[in-house]
Amino acid sequence: MRIGILTSGGDCAGLNAVILAVVRRAVLGYGWDVVGIRQGTHGLMQDPPQAIDLNDHVNNDGMLRLGGTILGTVNKGDPFHYPMPDGSFADRSAEVIAGYNKLGLDALIGVGGDGSMAILHRLAKMGGINLVGIPKTIDNDLAQTEYSIGFTTAVNVAVEALDRLQPTAASHDRIMILEVMGRDAGHIALFAGVAGGADAILIPEMDYDLDALTEHCLNIRKRGRNHALVIVAEAVKRDDGSAVTQENDGQKIRYGGIGHWLADELGARTGWETRVTVLGHVQRGGIPSPRDRVIASAFGVHAVDLIAEGRFDRVVAWSKRKVIDVDMADVIVGPRLVDTNGTMVSTAKGLGAYLGTPPKTVRTAKTV
Template sequence: MRIGVLTSGGDCAGLNAVILAVVRRAVLGYGWDVVGIRQGTHGLMQDPPHAIDLNDQVNSDGLLRLGGTILGTVNKGDPFHYPMPDGSFADRSSEVIEGYHKLGLDALIGIGGDGSMAILHRLAKMGGINLVGIPKTVDNDLAQTEYSIGFTTAVNVATDALDRLQPTAASHERIMILEVMGRDAGHIALFAGVAGGADVILIPEMDYDLDELSQHCLNIRKSGRNHALVIVAEAVKRDDGSAVTLGDDGQKVRYGGIGHWLADELGARTGWETRVTVLGHVQRGGTPSPRDRVIASAFGVHAVDLIAERKFDRVCAWQQRKVVDVAMEDVIVGPRLVDTQGTMVSTAKGLGAYMGHPPKVAKTAKTV
């Protein structure tokens, strides 16, 4: 057997741990060959396809600790609607499928988020590609899995940031606002907010009232504490429902700036000196957490075993403290949102954090 592996979408910690697990299970367990495809589906569009032999990585234990991806990745350039130099768009899906077959692959492991999975699923159906998926996204918003690769590392980074901001906030008697990633869902903000003792946790799934939020901060001051910590997901909107963005990258809106807008509003309403920290891509990089390494390793091994069992169009998932596999069509149903009635939200509120309230017209949350 000759199998390919690619990483697609935004990078995150733990991708190289997956690659290592795939190589070791395939080479040591089955005696197969493993080919790494460069820059996701872009690598398959090239003639010849951009790919490297990964068999010699079987002893590269440093991959377990290495952030990013040695294969490179892309988070734009849908092959079905590919941007061309003249500003037009073209369907280059047939080139991707042709690249897969040129490499003589028997199966492909695609590591990505819901957008990447949806594209790969469509390509597989069209081109006879034997596909197995592995979920990765710092936002942890894929359906059917409790954890995606990269999430816990991102939460660790955000929690560490809150731990570092707290003494500064106390020293200068300030409100410190931390803006974190979360394009559709607020899992990072919620988990880090609880772990880091945030006084305010704002996520896209819940509405908030600026007067209530300001009064919550003033009540903290009245209680005798001279500082407050606020964590907000990047996709949280202004109180009038408008999004705060940095423009777009040609294919999708780039969120950013809600932290600074919130600082201005809170400062004006409370008279409290306010500062903002935007973590941005810091959450994606660095050494993967132990949990991300464990889940990545489990996913990589299971994906290869699925190929050995000829079980395709499946995605590895983490449920009930073990790795399972689910139908890909059940994963690419849209983002898995925070359960506003769930344990994490009730815990945050029980600890005294202000989170606002569920919207009158609730977003449709996907189940695990």
């Protein structure tokens, strides 16, 4: 057998750990060859396809600790609607399929988020590609899995930031606002807010009221504490329902800036000096956490075993402390949002944090 692996979408910690797991299980367990495809589907579009032999990496234990991805990745350029130099768009999906065939692959493992999975699923159906998916996203918003690669490392980074912001907030009588990633879902903000002792946790799944948030902060001061910590997901909107966005490389609009808007509002309303920290891509980099390494290793081994069993169009997932696999069609249904009636929300409220209230209408995620 000769199998390929690619990483697609935004980078995160743990990608090299899953690549290593795939190589070790395939080479040591089955005697197969493993080919790494560079820059996701972009590598397959090239002629010849951009790929490297990964068999020699079987003894490279440093990959377990290495952030990012040695294969590179891409989070733009849908091959079915690919932007061309003249400003037009072209369907280059056939080139991707041709690249897969030129490499002589028997199966492909795709590591990505919901967008990448949807594209790979479509390509596999069109080109007869034997595909197995591995979920990765720091937002932890893929359906059917409790954890995705990269999430716990991103949470660890956010918690460390809160730990560092708390003493400086106390030293200067300030409200410190930490803006974290979370394009559609607020899992990072919620988990980090609970672990880091945030006084307010704002996530896209919950509606908030500025007057209530202001009163919450003022009550903290009345109880004798001279500072407050607020964590907010980047996709949280202004109180009028409008999104805070920025242009990205002149190509698309992305979330970002809600922390600064919130600081201006809270500062004016409370009279407290307010400062903002935006973590941004710091959450994606660095050494992967032990949990991310464990999950990546378990995912990689199970993905290879699925190929050995001839079970394709499946995605590995984490459920009830073990690895399972699910139909890919059930994963690409849209983001898994925070359960506003779940344990994490009730825990945060029980600790006295302000979260707002569930929206009156069910929110449907929109990509900005």
